[in-house]
Each structure stands twice: as structure tokens, then as C-alpha cells.
Amino acid sequence: MELVSNAPTGPIEKSWETHKFGLKLVNPANKRKFKVIVVGSGLAGGAAAASLGELGYNVHCFCFQDSPRRAHSIAAQGGINAAKNYHNDGDSVYRLFYDTVKGGDFRSRESNVYRLAQVSVNIIDQCVAQGVPFAREYGGLLDNRSFGGAQVSRTFYARGQTGQQLLLGAYQALERQIGVGAVQMYPRTEMLDVIVIDGKARGIVTRDLNDGKVDVHFGDAVVLATGGYGNVYYLSTNAKGCNVTAIWRAYKRGALFANPCYTQIHPTCIPVAGDYQSKLTLMSESLRNDGRIWVPKQAGDKRNPASIPEGERDYYLERRYPSFGNLVPRDIASRAAKAECDSGRGVGETGLGVYLDFSDCIKRLGQHKIAERYGNLFEMYERITGENPYEVPMRIYPAIHYTMGGLWVDYNLMSTVPGLFVLGEANFSDHGANRLGASALMQGLADGYFIIPYTIGNYLANTKSEKYSEDAAAVKEAVANVTAITKKLLNANGKRTVDSYHRELGKIVWEYCGMARNAAGLKKAAGMIDELREDFWKNVRVLGTNEEFNQSLEKAGRVADFFELGELMCIDALSRNESCGGHFREEYQTPEGEALRDDEKYSYVAAWGYQGAGRPAALTKEPLAFNYVKPSQRSYK
């Protein structure tokens, strides 16, 4: 199979404009005749469903939560980037493009990233008009803050709740379309299969989470905006419901899965407290502006942090990276914390933690100033740990936060299955091997508001709307597949709970395919996951029936897919014999312990194709060309 990216050629500044003009349009009167299915209602899905509804398409939108307003985009704290240059500090579309390609460690597609930087400015305008209460200055204009990986202030924010406010903007736009009947919403409904007829996506199969009813929904196009798969690690900063099922089942219907091993580990999360722990909580990256990270110099030093004198502390980021200090990018800060803990100098009961200490800045600026900047985060920390960070240093440890990998898409955001589009975190397109802070919100909204409304029209204009019957072979087969999975889970009738399997799977993936990977470990992990999966299908205990509100059954189906994904992640990581961004192979590092890329051999997107149960996935490569930003070794020393 050859991957056609449909990326425009010619000057990159003009390419989206030229490409848009070349896209076919659907006559306003004909739009209503096309039914578009949107799965997911976060920033990407909510924005897409609302915008397509406004255009006049007949939109049907699905989410597994009880309301589209709950999607996990809501939890993003810090902000959203846009190249507005409101602060006259040298920002531009080109600079945002440059920073994003470099931040992604030269593993993303230039044309997509450039377009993302271009439409970033429209996003802010749209959101302001919707009533998103961005932070303002006294003159009434929009305020900005700085974020990691950039030397300009381009991050717009709404206190520590930027994701929430942007999502509510999209949600309200979506509800407006639901109110006028342009969009039909299906909450508490989970997509469990894609219907592919004559090689094209023609609908989905869903399960109503209230009563287990399995339904077929036909559509002229299907848009998946179902988020990331960080929960394969069990413990992550994702919401409990986040899952890979929608894109995984699409993968099994022929969509290629790109770069599954590119996962982002966020350096500042509250450490794991005990084996009952259900999720990890992020402490915003902005804390690293004022906090100093350290561990005791002596391994095994269990003294109270206040009684460890200055000379016996190691401020290891300041020592190793004197020019960036505590503000090195996420992947680097995470790996450094792991290295300290691995050498026995970690703190806290488990030894898996480092101090983030505010005592110097409290002395310098006073407690009130720090409270003004980070009060809500300090409160959240105290609520969870019972410790007061104004008095004792915070303990932090890296945790899985975002997944850069996802279904492969071309420049039009269409997967390798015609008619199946993928937006937001669910696709692989814009962040390469490492995402910069405040770029996830930007990408979700860019895809949903400003890209899919153009590109889906081109597909529909070229596609005849067909009527299919539920008796068609492909439809019956998809429904039978969904029913069979449910039956198998309910009939296993074993001894172990779904969560206990999920926890065990997460530990394996975290240990061998987490912050640092090596060939031997990845091979071992693939085998362990395979064994555990076999045991799961024989020995899992899912109580109750399909025909009821059954949360264990929902979880079981998702965990079953995580097993298969976890294995593919290991295979992908094993096949990439280099280190780049969040993918750190221990065998490939510089003498100073930094990631060592191999552009000669690995400057490509690894897209994996499903070949059937028990058969190894097939690798197709999309070569990456860098005509504007020349690949170089990232240095933060």
C-alpha cells in the first residue's frame, strides 16, 4: 500500500489557500441530503458537529458520556496557542510553525503544521465571539502567557480552566444546532464498529449504554474525534472513560494506525499513592516558572526535606541544563526525573517522586504573590495529598498525558478508508514525536472548526449518497461482530475483575514502553501482553447482562482493545531504532543521555495495517520531507 498524503506542493504560505480553492463544494440545497456521523463531542468533535450542522449537513453526533459537555478536552488547564502577535514580541505564523515542528522533534508533516499555525488566529476570534471568557488586561484586550518550548507569549487562557471554557463554547454552539434540529445528539452511546461497504465508510454500529441496544447508523461520511489512548497505561491524566475503542475498531476495518508508540509523559503530576489509585492528577506546567526541582544528593536520604541542608540537595535540571534550567521541554524533564529515581534518590514513601520546591520564590516574592499565581493548583495539591505546598515542597512524578500517535490521515484529515475522517488527538497528524504545551486545544479546534468543514465537502461532492439496507452483508457482519464481543465477555465467567487486568496491562506498558524503552524489554512486553490477553478472555468476570446499564461490560470491551493496542505500541517502538521526542530508546542516546535521532533511516511516519487476528500488522511508511525547518539536534543546555 502506498500512502498518499495529498499534501499540496508549492510555497507553504499559500498551500492551504490554494488547496481550499481546489476542493469541490456541495450546493447549499444538497447539503441536507448528506448525513454525517460525528463520534466524540470534545473540542474536535463538538466543533465539527456544530460547524457541519451550521453549514446545513444532516449531522448525527455520538458520545459515551451523559452529555457532550463532559468530553475530556474539558480538563486542559494551561491555554491555547495562537500566532496573533498581540504582544509585538516577534511571533508570527511562521514562528509557531517552526516551534511546533522543532518541538515535535522533526517527525510531523510540515504542510499540516503550517496550516495549523495559520488557522490558530481564527480560533481565538471564533471563541471570543462565542463568549469564551479569556483573561483580559485592564485595557480590555486579551492577555497572553508564556509556555514551554517557545520564546514568545502566545498562549491565551481562561484562568486554569482554558479547556473547559473552550469546550463549553463548542458545546453551546453544538447545543444551538441540536435545538434547531440540525444535529441529532446521542449521549451515553458508544461506537463499537465502522460499517465499510465497497471500500467506503458508510456508517457505524453503536451500543446504547442505558439499555444495551445495538443500533446501525448509516452515514455518507463518518468523522471520528474520539481522543487519545493514554489509558492503555491504566494510570494517566486522562479521564476514566477515555479509550481507544472507536479508532481501534476502525483500524480493524482497514484504517492505518500511525506512530502508536509516540506518547507524551508530563513531568509534573502528583505521584502514585497506593495500589487503589485510579488516576493521576496533573499540576500545570506553569509551576515550573517559579518552582525549583531537586532530590537529595545522597541515595536513600529519608530525612524531612526541610532538614536537608542546601549543600546536600541536587537541583539536577539546573545542573544539567544551565540555560533552560527548570523550564526544559516535557520529554526532557520527565526523563531526568526518572533517572534520579532510578538511581535511588527519589523521594516520598515509594521513592518515585522528586521535589518541586517553592520556598525560594516565597521568600523572594511573598506567599501572597505565589497564591495569586498558583493558588488553585496549591489547593488542589493539598486536597489530594493532605500536604501544604506553601510549607513543604510538592512531590511530583511524570505521568502519561497525551498520545501523539493515532489513525493516519492525509492533508484532508481522511484516513485510509475513504469517507472515514479523523480529528484531534485521535489522529496522528500535527505533533510529531512530542507535543508542545497549549497545542492540543489548538489542534482540536483547528480540525473541527476550520478544516473538516472544507475537506468533507470535497469528499461528499465526489460521492453519491447511497441507501443501504440493514440486511447488507457488511452491516450484518458488523452487528454480529459487536454482539459476539459482548457475548464472549459476558460468558467468560471467570474469576478476575476487568480493572485488575487493566492495572496489570498498564504496569507492563509503563515499565517497558513508557518513558524509556529498549529492544529486549519491548520484546518481553509484547509477549507478556499477549499472554495476559489470552488469560483475560478466559478468566475475566463481567457480571450482569447486555440489556442493562452495565459499566463493567463497557470497561471490559475497552480493555480488550487496549491489550491489542499495547502490543502494537511495543512493535512500533521496537521497529523505530532511534530516539525522538517522547520515544526514548535507551540504546540510542548521546553521551550526555539525550535523545539521538536517526534522520537517515527513520524520518518517516510508521503506519500500521491490520492483517487479521493473530497475524502481525503490516508497516507502511510515509516519508517526511523538511523543506522549511531543517532537522537539527534539539539542545537545551
Added chain:
Amino acid sequence: MKLTLHVWRQKNAQDRGRMVRYEVPGVNEHMSFLEMLDVLNERLIEKGEDPIAFDHDCREGICGMCGMMINGKAHGGFKGTTVCQLHMRHFKDGDEVYIEPWRAAAFPVIKDLAVNRSSFDRIIAAGGFISVPTGSAPDGNAIPVRKQDADLAMDAAACIGCGACVAACPNGAAALFVGAKISHLAHLPQGQAERDRRALAMVRQMNQEGFANCSNIGECEAACPKEIRLEVIAQSNADYIKAAFTERPETAAGGAG
């Protein structure tokens, strides 16, 4: 520590429901309340008993999916705290804890502690928005917004739609939820064009959904995990009254030819 829980169990909307007693030993003070329920559920599944259904998702206090009455208080009654953020160090060995779903006519129980809050979505769909089709916005800095107004809008916009206000209200009113959205958009210049329409439409939909009237008791403000202030209700009442007095039927006549 060891707790005794009394949990509302209800198989489905038709079932009458009942309180069931569970002994939960081995509770760690660092667990969140939902993690304590996870532990109990794991034990129930191992015994072959139906686990307790409850809604939850982000577990960091922002998605608004979780919520239950704990000892008669929404989210447990700790200031500014959702139940997923509530930790067991606030309880002590031997405590008896009563756990029930939100109780309100407009929030029918689906199963155990999970309720149907889609009435909130319908209220937003009726008017809780600014009509601005994608692509039609002016530059973000074209209309300055006073910082104070932006801050007040943000205070109201912090609502997570969890429904605690309704559950805490002796009347089962949704005035705080509706007021929060009306107040959020009323504080911004972008929200002015539809201000009257919005207040009328949202309040009418709220009444249609079976939420009762507000009688200024203030339990909602005390229970709100995002500390939305009671003044948003005053704001929405003012907007609604003004709009109701000045409302005129929409007309398309005039200017023909």
C-alpha cells in the same frame, strides 16, 4: 479504617430502590471517595454481586459527571469540592456513611447513583449560547471587554453542570445552573444581542423540564463545588423580568415590495 456504608441500590428507573448496607474495611486515608467505592466494587464483583453504578469521568473536579449525596449533602458538603476530589482523610474509623443519588423530579435515576441530567442540555439548547456561526467572528481584540466584566463572566462560566445545586435545593430548582449561564453571557458585550431572548428561552425550558421555582434559600450556593454565587440568580431574574415585560411577537411584516 473501616466504614459502614448505606448505599441506594436501584436496578433501573422502574425499580423502587432501597438502601443496602456494606461493611468496607481497609479504607486508606489517601483514597478519594470514588476510589473507596472502586475498592468496594472490586470486592462485590469477586463475590459475584452487582457492583454499584455511579457516574464519573475526569476525577479531577472539572467534567461534572460525578455527584452523589453523602450523608444528605451534595458531593459530601466540603467547600468547593466535587466527590471525586473528596478524600477519605475527612472520615474516621467506624463512620457510618449514607450515599444516595441526586434526588430531583427532573433527574430520573438510571441505576443506583447514576441519574439522567439531559434536562440541563435541553436548557442550554433552548438559548444558552451566542449565535455565531463558524468563520463569522471579528478579530478577538476588536471589542474590548472590561477586565472586571471578563472576570465576573468567568466566575459564572466555571459551572460544571453537575447538578449539585438542584439536588441540594429543597424545591429541586435549577436557578443556579440557569443563572450561571445567563450571567456568564450577560457580562460580555458579545452576549448582548440575544440577552433578552436567552433569558426567556432558558427560563421557559427550565420550567418545562419540571424544575421547581427558586425561593432564595441558598442551599445551591453552599453545595456548589465551583462556588458559583447566588447573585447569578438575581441577575437572571432581572434579565428575565425585563425581557418578559418588553417581549413582543417576532414580526416579518413591513417593507414589502
